[in-house]
Amino acid sequence: MSDVRIAGLAGSAIADNYLAETYGLARVEDVGGVPVYRNEKGELFVGGYKGIYSVVLSGSEQLLPVLEEWRKNHVFVRYSFSANSNFFRSKRLNLVLELAPGMRIEDRLLKYARNVRKHVRRAADSSLEYKIEPPPDAWYRLYSAHCNRLGSVPRPAESFKALERAFGSMVLCVVACDADTPVGVLYCLRTDTYLTLSLIASDVAYRDVRVDNGLYDMAVQYAIREGIRFVDFGPTMSADASHWDVKVGYGAEVFYFADKAFMPLSHKINEQVWYLMYRIKRRIRTTWNRFVMYLKQL
Numbered sequence: 001m002s003d004v005r006i007a008g009l010a011g012s013a014i015a016d017n018y019l020a021e022t023y024g025l026a027r028v029e030d031v032g033g034v035p036v037y038r039n040e041k042g043e044l045f046v047g048g049y050k051g052i053y054s055v056v057l058s059g060s061e062q063l064l065p066v067l068e069e070w071r072k073n074h075v076f077v078r079y080s081f082s083a084n085s086n087f088f089r090s091k092r093l094n095l096v097l098e099l100a101p102g103m104r105i106e107d108r109l110l111k112y113a114r115n116v117r118k119h120v121r122r123a124a125d126s127s128l129e130y131k132i133e134p135p136p137d138a139w140y141r142l143y144s145a146h147c148n149r150l151g152s153v154p155r156p157a158e159s160f161k162a163l164e165r166a167f168g169s170m171v172l173c174v175v176a177c178d179a180d181t182p183v184g185v186l187y188c189l190r191t192d193t194y195l196t197l198s199l200i201a202s203d204v205a206y207r208d209v210r211v212d213n214g215l216y217d218m219a220v221q222y223a224i225r226e227g228i229r230f231v232d233f234g235p236t237m238s239a240d241a242s243h244w245d246v247k248v249g250y251g252a253e254v255f256y257f258a259d260k261a262f263m264p265l266s267h268k269i270n271e272q273v274w275y276l277m278y279r280i281k282r283r284i285r286t287t288w289n290r291f292v293m294y295l296k297q298l
Contacts, residue, residue: 003058003059003062004032004033004056004058004059004060004062004063005056005057005058005059006033006034006054006055006056006057007054007055007057007096007193007194007229007230008047008048008052008053008054008055008081008194008232009048009051009052009053009189009191009194009196010035010047010048010049010052010053010054010080010081011027011030011034011035011048011054012191012194014166014167014168014170014191015048015052015191016035017166018052018162018163018166018167019037019048019049019052021162021166022162022166023039023049023050024039024040025037025038025039025045025049026038026039028044031046031066031067031070032063032066032067033063034046034047034054034056034063034067034081035047035048035054037049041076042075042076043076043077043078043263044074044076044077044078045078045080046067046071046077046078046079046080046081047079047080047081047258048080048081049080050080051196051198051235053080053081053082053257054080054081054082055081055082055083055094055096055230055232055255056081056082056083056084056255057084057096057098057230057255058084060083060084060085060087061085063083064083064085064087067079071262074262075263076261076262076263077261077262077263078260078261078262078263079258079259079260079261080258080259081257081258082094082255082256082257082258083255083256083258084253084255084256085256086256087256087258088256088258088259088260090238090256090257090258090259091237091238091239091257091259092235092236092237092238092256092257092259093235093236093237093238093244093254093255093256093257094232094233094234094235094236094255094257095232095233095234095236095244095247095248095250095252095253095254095255096230096231096232096233096252096253096255097111097220097230097231097232097233097250097251097252097253098229098230098253099220099223099224099228099229099230099231101227101229103224104224105221105224105225108217108220108221108224108251111250111251112249112250112251113248113249113250113251115249116213116246116249116250119210119213120210120213120214120217122209122210122213123209123210123211123213123214123217124214124217126209126210126211126214127178128176128177128178128183128184128206128209128211128214129176129177129178130174130175130176130177130214130215130218131174131175131177132172132173132174132175132218132222133172133173133175134164134169134171134172134173135160135164135171135172135173135185135187136173136175136182136185138181138182138185139160139173139182139185139187139201140154140157140160142182142183142184142185142201142202142203143185143187143199143201145201145203146201146202148289149204151286151287151289151290152286152289153285153286153289160187163189167189170189170190170191171187171188171189172188172190173185173186173187173188174186174188174215174218174219174222176202176206176211176214176215178206183202183203183205183206183211184200184201184202184203184206184211184212184214184215185200185201185202185215186199186200186215186216186218186219187199187200187201188219190226190228192227192228193228193229193230194228194229194230194232195219195222195223195226195228195230195231195232196232196234197216197219197231197232197233197234198234199234200212200215200216202215216233216247216250217250219231220250231252233247233250233252235257238256
């Protein structure tokens with residue numbers, strides 16, 4: 001399978017340690033170059049787990065038959081990777097920008113769409129200062145406010161602390177500051193060759209100066225300086241075209257998550273029941289958050 005190219009956070013030593021310590025997943029083998037992890041129940045996860053996943057950049061047509069033949073010998077298998085072919089009519093996408101070795105920073109604009117170049121220049125002309133640093137104290141406050149504004153529930157702060165303990169200096173943030181006050185943060189994870197832009201949060205008061213575009217552009221510049229080959233703009237829903245189309249404007253290519261699980265019927269029923277309860281609880285929390293926001297505006 002010489003045409004198969006695989007990238008991503010999964011498979012790196014630091015990611016393997018994080019998955020082992022946080023979720024009890026042990027890396028047991030590689031199939032076609034894709035890492036496979038097993039939990040204490042014997043369930044297998046091909047490509048990674050949750051936000052730590054593999055990306056099949058090319059050759060997925062050759063890789064899939066190998067994976068399909070391999071999984072027939074196992075009871076519980078879940079695919080956790082994205083690929084350049086949409087085999088399973090995926091509901092999730094991720095966008096990956098590939099950077100050529102030795103690329104100059106000024107050449108990045110040639111990859112950007114016209115409207116993205118315009119917004120990036122507007123961000124650069126603003127009074128905001130952009131810098132790369134470890135997650136600042138203001139990060140979680142901005143992120144929580146961003147979630148509350150959308151009526152969603154923020155992830156627990158401890159989940160980010162676990163990432164920072166495992167990845168150490170490989171966790172970084174692109175921070176936009178107005179007179180030393182953070183007003184926008186892009187939370188990132190990296191390896192030597194891969195940079196994942198995990199979450200972005202900013203103050204809505206700075207939307208007119210295109211702070212989000214400035215954060216994304218600064219991340220691309222950082223990747224070029226560091227010799228990183230791939231910038232992953234993170235997962236998004238395929239139905240949310242307005243969201244992922246913006247990231248395509250940075251020259252990123254669309255990849256499709258192989259969100260497919262193979263398990264006994266009893267497992268499927270239990271999983272569907274759990275997911276239904278999870279959605280009900282999330283809907284209740286989201287409705288409550290919006291109600292609280294409404295009361296604050298009165």
